[in-house]
Amino acid sequence: MKTIRCAIYTRKSSDEGLEQDFNSLDAQREACSAYVLSQASEGWKLLPDHYDDGGLSGGTLERPALQRLLGDVREGRIDIIVVYKVDRLTRSLLDFARLVEAFDASDTSFVSVTQSFNTTTSMGRPTLNMLLSFAQFEREVTAERIRDKIAASKAKDMWMGGTPPLGYQPDGRSLAIVGDHASLIRDIYDRYRRLGNVRLVADSLVGDGISTPRRVNGKGRAFGGVAFTRGQLYTILKNPIYAGMIPHRDKVYPGNHAAIIDRDLWDAVQVQLADNVKGQRRTREANASLLAGLLVEPGGNPLIPVHTTSDNRRYRYYVSKSSHHGTAVPSTNALRLPAREIESVVKQELASLLADPFSLITRCGIEMAPVILEQITIGCEQLSIDIRRGRNARLKALLHRIIVHPDRLDLVLSPAGLIDILSIGEAEDVPNEVVFKSNVRLTRSGRAVRLVHDNGQPRIDNADATMIGLLVKGRRWWAELAKGELDVAKLARRENVNPSYLTRIARLALLSPKVTEAILAGKTRAGIDARSALAIAARSADWHEQATGFLPVSTS
Incomplete structure (x- = not known):
């Protein structure tokens, strides 16, 4: 008799x-075990693995034990799941x-041991759907009751x-101030x-x-002792609890706990935060092309x-204006730069200059008194x-123009504009403009031109998600073939792919560690994509x- 492998969830x-x-x-496992035992005459056998999810909602599939169970199902290790x-x-x-x-x-x-239905019949599936509909209804009604209770309690100034x-x-249904921590806030x-x-x-x-x-949180887990992140600081600065209020969704109620921050200070900080955000949004919307x-x-x-x-x-x-509007003789040398790439390069170059x-200031010919050094540092940041x-x-106040040469970018800065932005005096006896050269060159890729280092590495590290996905898949398939349990045809049939495709992807597992690291970091030679990667991997297994x-000249 064929053995039917059973797993209890x-x-x-x-x-x-x-x-x-x-x-x-x-209790659930005991009932399910008894049911499996009752079917022993049919060849049912209970697997020893436990798939138990405690304290997790049935409204999501993101449960550790369930995901482990599904993994074993995909591997073909389970015939029947008993619940x-x-x-x-x-x-x-x-x-x-x-x-x-x-x-x-x-x-x-x-199989459900307490609910008898047969999903192979015309009545079985509707019966199952009705059971699940009521289960979902029960979960949603319970959730609504809990949300309503929390909202009502918070409206009565209670900490929930x-x-x-x-x-x-925590102090019962209220909050008590912790002195040292309040001083930090x-x-x-x-x-x-x-x-x-x-x-x-x-x-x-x-x-x-x-x-x-x-x-220590409510479950006894210790946390803290690390540097404040910007996300944490935003949360602290926006939290109305510090001003003696209790928030709930889009409403705020007066709390019965003591405030750490005066209401006037808290309101002033909210205005300051809102001004910063609004300014950022307006600029992004109005200036898509930086x-x-x-x-x-x-x-x-x-x-x-x-x-x-x-x-x-x-x-x-x-793109070149003359070629775009047809006022120049058509030429293959007409520039067509990807906007995101050139904008990222300019931002990085300016950030590098402002970091020192x-x-x-010295290169711009600006006289600087020691007393304003801190002001300049904060202003540049x-x-x-x-x-x-x-x-x-x-950006336009700082830059006069950007000259795109075949072998470099020239950032033409305005010293007077820098003085005005930093508010450090009058623009007297300073040059009209100063040129800063960026050591990148142009290389053609199709109709567009890209910016790369002299060694051919892209100026902006940008890992190719498609290549990384193929690399991971190739290593997984190679590991399966290395076990010796499946040949290419059987593995391709299991993965529902063509054997030729599986072979080409599996060859990516033979790439050298240096090439693999370059793919993961987005530091391959310019122009390398998934198609060319497969071609190179198929052509040679020699690491050199x-x-x-794959690699830029200097790192090969």
């Missing part, structure tokens, strides 16, 4: 009672459809649990009012050796922004942030030849 929505010696998961009730598997009709599809693909079925924000600790608000930038606040905290206090009006060819012919659309995706370029304020955010007005084909 159990789940409980809450973690209440799971610490007991015999809990709900144990106590169907809703233990899922409480979502959509998720159930996905599970059934996965089960059918692996010839796996499932969870990890309290830094500066407070006040310091963060004061720093933001003074510096006006969350990134500068984070850097100043790191510079002063201040990190997040160590705390370098419009700045890019020129060596002869003075400007490059203008254009775009094209393909498959509902928008691609931006900067003293050298920048803020200017660098503004440029990275795409604030066109500040692979390096010649």
